[in-house]
Amino acid sequence: MSDAQKYWQANIRLVIGCLVVWFVVSFGCGILFAEQLNSIRILGGYPLGFWFAQQGSIYTFVALIFFYAWRMNQLDKKFNVSED
C-alpha cells in the first residue's frame, strides 16, 4: 500500500473514531438513553441525560474537533504531506 493510501486510511480511522464519540454523547446519552441516565445527578442538580442533551454533548463536540485537528496535524507530519 502506498503512503498516500496509508495516510487516507489513518484519516478515515480517526474520523470514524471521532464520529462514534459524537454519536454516543448526543444521540446516545442525550436522546436514546437520556431517561435512564436521568436517575444519576451531576454538578449538583443536573439529571445526567438532560445535562448531556443541553450541555455535555456541546462540550464534547468542541473537544472532539480540537482533538481531530491535533491528530490530523500529527498525521500530516508523519506522512510528509503537511503544507510547510
Added chain:
Amino acid sequence: MTNLQLWTYCVVGATFALYIFIAIKARASTTGEFYVAGKGVHPVLNGMATGADWMSAASFISMAGLIAFKGYDASVYLMGWTGGYCLLAMLLAPYLRKYGKFTVPEFIGDRFYSQTARVVAVICLIVASLTYVIGQMKGIGVAFSRFLEIPFNYGLFLGMGIVFIYAVLGGMKGVTYTQIAQYCVLIFAYTVPAIFISLQLTGVALPQLGLGSTMADGSGVFLLDKLDKTLLDLGFNAYTTQKGSTLNMFLLTLSLMIGTAGLPHVITRFFTVPKVRDARSSAGWALVFIAILYTTAPAVGAMARLNLIHTIQADSITPDTSQNLKLDALPAWFTNWEKTGLLKHDDKNGDGRIQYVGKNFTGTDVNGNPIQNEMTKVDRDIMVLANPEIANLPNWVIALVAAGGIAAALSTAAGLLLAISSAISHDIVKGIVAKDIDDKTELMAGRIAMAGAILVAGYLGLHPPGFAAQVVALAFGLAASSIFPALMMGIFAKRVNNTGAVCGMLAGLGSTLVYIFWFKGWFFIPGTAMAADTAANWVLGISPGSFGAVGALINFVVALSISSVTAPPPEHIQHLVEDIRVPMGAGSAVDH
C-alpha cells in the same frame, strides 16, 4: 425620551458607528478579497466571524424562548445546531479549503464535471439563503420597533443601509471584520443579563453551573427540581423530561446537524483562512464561540421561565390567589410588551388579578369557580427580549440586549447575502453566462449582485410571505438533502460520477420538497396540502421538519448505486480528488 431609550440610542448608535468605521477600513479591491477576504483571516478570528455568521436572530432571540417553553425537547436545537460543526470540521472544511476556489457550487460543478450539478447547487443555495434572510430582516425590524419605538420599516431600512455600506464595499473582507465586531457585541449582550439572573436566582455567577445549582432563597432546593415541581403544580408539562417521540427527536437532531454542515454561507467562511490546518482548528474555534451562547441559552430559558411564572403567579396554588399579580399594579415591562402584541392577558374570572396556569390544571378559587389560564398569549421571543426587564436589571443591560439582537441579525444577513451574490456573480455570470470577463468586471458584477440581493431581501422583509415561519425547515432540508451529500461524496467517494451526483441531488432534493409540501401545502400555498400535518398522517411518524436526514440518505443511495453501474469519472477528476485529500500544496491553489 426615557432613560432606557437614551441608553438604547447610545449603545445601538455606537455599534453602528463601529460597523461603518470597519466598512471604510476594509474595502475589497479584488475578487479574491470580495469572495474570500484574500484568504488571510486568522483561524481564531475566522472562528469568531463564523460564530456571528451562524448565530442569527433565531439563535439570539428565539432559541432560549423555545427552550423555556419546550424544556428538554428543545435539546434537539442545541445539539443539532452545534453537532453539525463536527461534520463540517472532519468531513468538509479542510478539503474544500484545499481545493481553494471561491464558492460551494463551483466545487460541485468542477468535481462532478457538470454544469447541471453546478446550477442545481446554485438554486439550492439561493432558495436556502433567501428563506433564511427573511427571518433576519424581521428580527432587525422587531428589535428597532420595540426598543427604539420607531416604525418597523424605518428600522428595516436603517439595517439594510448599514449592511449595504459594508457588504457592497468590502465583500467578504468587510463582512468578516464586521462579523468579528458583531460577535463581541452579541455575546456580551447575551451573557451579561444571563450572569445577572443566575446570580439573582442561584448565587452562582456562571449560568452553566447556576442551572444545576440550588436556589439562592435558602430552601436548598435545586433550581431544576423547583422548576419541574412548579410547572407540574400549575398544570404545565414537566421541564426536564421528554414529551415528543424519540424517533422525531433523533431525526430532527440529525437533520439539523447535516443541514448545518451543508449551509453554504457557513462553509464559505472556511475558504477565508490561509491553510488547510487553519480550516480544521478554525472550526473548533467557531464552535467554542458558538458554545458560549449555546450553553448559556438553557440557563436563560429555564431561569426566564421560572422568573416569569413567579412574577405573575404566587408560589403555591391554593384557592387563595391573593398573591398573584394585580391588574392595577402591572409592571412597566408587562404593559410595554402588551403594546407589541407579544403578550396578552384576559381577567376571565374578574378578580382583578392574573392567574397563569397550564392546560392540565384543575383547581377552584375561593368562590368555587375553576381557575383558568389568564395569560392568553406569551410569545416565546419575549423570554430573551423581556427577560432583563422582568428581572429588574439596569437600563444599560436592556439597551445591550437590543444592540445584541440587531448584531446577530445583521451579521447573519450579511453572510447569507454574500453567499447569494457570490453564487450569482461567480457561478452564474462568470461561470456560465460570460466566461471571459476580467477580474474588475466580475468584482463589479459581485457588487451589483450584492446590492440587488439586499433589495430583494429588504422587500421580502417588508412583505414577508405567509409561510415565513415554515421555511426554516425548508432551508435545512435543502442543505441536508442536496448540498451536504454532494460535497461529502465529492471528497470521500472517488467513484461517484456526474450522472450519479446529479441524480442523487435531484432525488434527495425532490423527495424532501415533496414531503414538506405534502403536509405544508405546495409551495406553502394554504389549502393545497395533501394531508393534514399531524403525526397520524406522517410516514412512520416522521415530521416534515425532520425529513432532511432521510432525503440525505436517499441522495447517498441513489448517487452511489447509479455511479456503480455507469462509467467512472475521468482520470483528471480522480487526480483532483486525490489532490484535495492531502494538505500539501494548498498555497498554489490560491491562484486563479
